[in-house]
Amino acid sequence: MSPVDDFQVYDTTLRDGAQQEGLALTVADKLAIARHLDDLGVGFIEGGWPGASPKDTEFFRRAQTELELRHATLAAFGSTRRAGVRAADDPLVAALRDSQAPVVTLVAKSHALHVEKALRTDLAEGLAMLRDTVTHLRAEGRRVFVDAEHFFDGYRYDPQYALEFVRVAAESGAEVVALCDTNGGLLPDELTDTVHAVLQGSAAKLGIHCHNDAGCAVANTLAAVEAGATHVQGTLNGYGERTGNADLVTIVANLELKKRMKLLQGTGLVEATRVAHAVSEITNIPPYARQPYVGSSAFAHKAGLHASAIKVDPDLYQHTDPSYVGNDMRLLVSEMAGRASVELKGRELGYDLSGDRVLVTRLTDRVKAMEAQGYTFEAADASFELLLLEEVEGRRRSWFDVESWRVAVDSRGNAHSEAVVAEATVKVHAGGARHAAIGEGNGPVNALDAGLRQALRTAYPVLDGFELVDYKVRIVDAGNGTGTGALTRVLITTSDERGETWTTVGVGANIIQASWEALVDALSFGLLRAGVPAAG
């Protein structure tokens, strides 16, 4: 099958996605993301705008030696030649060619009003800019895709120019013309007729590129495919300017799982959750829990009613099997959950509570009470397990007694200088003796962690292998219904020597107190896992 007949999955995370508020990628980040996109099995990776962005020029340069793509083809994005300049003389067009990317994607204005107002030239020159640049790059041996910017608004404004644009692009040698809803305001019913008209009015292979300003980016993309488009563009995690681009994984998962189209290469869709989260680690943008398919909440069931039904048959409340996209079903322990959820959660952690209704009720009540005080167990399985054990055994296991702790942070000089010192003093009783230790760190929490560990290492040498690997802070309301008394909630993830991790939660009037609680539980749970007998 020639490439033109193939359905093309085209990712623009590194270019359009990078226009998201809060996103700033280094070249190393972009190379790392490109590798993940290749793992996912997309057909094309739009790497950036070489020439216009020095960082992107560097990306394409380094990609030649550092990026080994197994599935995807690299594409360089840029604009057509400027008005009044020959394509061969335009330095930005040269940069596209010099990027060595096999594909060049040219964005050009297919909306007559934009040609006149934004480019400030006439329509004939607008088409010539397109024709000349496509022709030039084809002659230079590049495959050329064209992004028809503002296409749908442009078609409404001047359908003749818009159609002529598509024809000129195709006739000049563009392999695909992607119709872009650049402002994102299109609704699905408006799109279908336009795509049909364009397919009738030209011989071009059509692509679709949508934004989510009306909340319909995915639906618009699917509608275009149904109307005959054979090339879809989107970004991972829906990154992009304003409300973002169409979420590429959602599009592909819908088409693969519900329309039975095989679109990704390699292992494909089962990589989706891992890749989506890996990329969010690189972008440092917190993953959106409610994201379709790959979000941590996408298959998380909270209502007690749902949990009861799921005990009968998971399909009763799920639209697809989460494992198809590499995700899991999760049962949330929360105040809304009934005994069914708590019991199932206990089983997930290895405890069979089915025989003891009284225990399950008591545990459920404690969870609800603590959540009302700001705790969350949804992301802190280790804290939940300690609580469960406490209810099972009638008292909380303890490996040490804390006599006192104290932490101080010191600075000399003005606000914009550095060199703060954080020092903690921790006094505990463990292993039949009293230990007092000092901890130092780059901040109060690190200092407390160091101090607590130092104080306990004689009694519990296994602690030397533990490491604090993640730390999340959130200001929460006290939940007492009046809105007063904000609390701080901290989630700490700790790892052992084998790299296995567990997460604990702490709540307090300030970050230090909350962190301390989470730290104590983190070390306690680590000792539990390691099979170390509790004290007394």
Added chain:
Amino acid sequence: MSPVDDFQVYDTTLRDGAQQEGLALTVADKLAIARHLDDLGVGFIEGGWPGASPKDTEFFRRAQTELELRHATLAAFGSTRRAGVRAADDPLVAALRDSQAPVVTLVAKSHALHVEKALRTDLAEGLAMLRDTVTHLRAEGRRVFVDAEHFFDGYRYDPQYALEFVRVAAESGAEVVALCDTNGGLLPDELTDTVHAVLQGSAAKLGIHCHNDAGCAVANTLAAVEAGATHVQGTLNGYGERTGNADLVTIVANLELKKRMKLLQGTGLVEATRVAHAVSEITNIPPYARQPYVGSSAFAHKAGLHASAIKVDPDLYQHTDPSYVGNDMRLLVSEMAGRASVELKGRELGYDLSGDRVLVTRLTDRVKAMEAQGYTFEAADASFELLLLEEVEGRRRSWFDVESWRVAVDSRGNAHSEAVVAEATVKVHAGGARHAAIGEGNGPVNALDAGLRQALRTAYPVLDGFELVDYKVRIVDAGNGTGTGALTRVLITTSDERGETWTTVGVGANIIQASWEALVDALSFGLLRAGVPAAG
């Protein structure tokens, strides 16, 4: 016009929305949210499930005296009578009636498989449960809506039962039958035919209730409306289980702005952004910046290219006027922004930099450099303005010199007891004298804030009117491309006596250091705004 002919906007934030992971509302929260929903002008507010949820029973009780709704009608949600019990004898049905809500919305299974597997009864009894409960509540003087749970999957599985369900509901007196895509996996093309079939097969007024598991909740809702549904359900901010419910504001904004339907009462859509953010303050779920229409990024333009075009005409890159939904256009200052964005931002803040290209370039470079170190100015206009002034004036204005600061947090006892003490010592030079002050607080940041203010109040009495009103923390990567050295970034919002606020940013190796920087800038900016002359 009788109510049946009206297009109905039905909000279920307080019931279905409350099933979102991380959301826990008190009764006071629910009453407050209901008032905001009423401000928005929705037709119906589903307040909860009285009887099943003690909190919701309380909500409906208190609503009778504490909730004065100008536009919306309250609805109580619940299930039909249990199998084998008379409606009049079922305590949960009684609770619905006793809630005194004018509307009762009954959820019942319209999917034959669910009737058999989850309810474990036969289809005849399934329909009888529906018929009896609707009839009973109508006889008790309530308006009745019916949510046909799992309708679309049920129609595919057993279309006869699904259609019979709708007929029975309508014939028993239900005013609306809302077809629910409970598992959320429906795609828009699949939905339209079903809605047509149901409209042809029954006389019921149809509603639509969608979830976002396939990323198509809004589009599905719009498709149903186009196919003839006249009642839409959704939640504010798309809250809900798993991937959430259809976002009600997005639905209504699309229908009002693009289909010219007038749906909301009162001032309507212009309240949308304010209401959406006010509700997220109550739920304490951070607002989603990329949310269509009301998100803080929804009309935020970053690409230098877009900023240049917007200088020409805002409509060139916006699908609608943000003021229609009470939102604003924002130009983001970021490394991607060119000089155009920085210049426009400066103008937004009242500085005309158009005459000084060198200055604008220098300021742009500083912004990029600082953002590479973890700062963000997108949400910290006050810090940006201080930076701008520094570039304009050649040096940073300063109202005080910091000699030193120190903060300590002390605790006695075990982790799960309370009573920590936070104390700060701050030494500054201001107003020609040296001041050393102590600050105490419930945490280190509060203590430092108190200490700094105490030290400065002799020189600057206006500080007494300032108050720290919001505080956000985030662990960020150092941005040096290697992934080492996590930093803490803090955003502090301060208000003056008139309630006007400004936000500053601080970055440091730990939360204390980052907070100190943001605090110093917060007070400095406050003094700038108050017109207090800088020192020396």
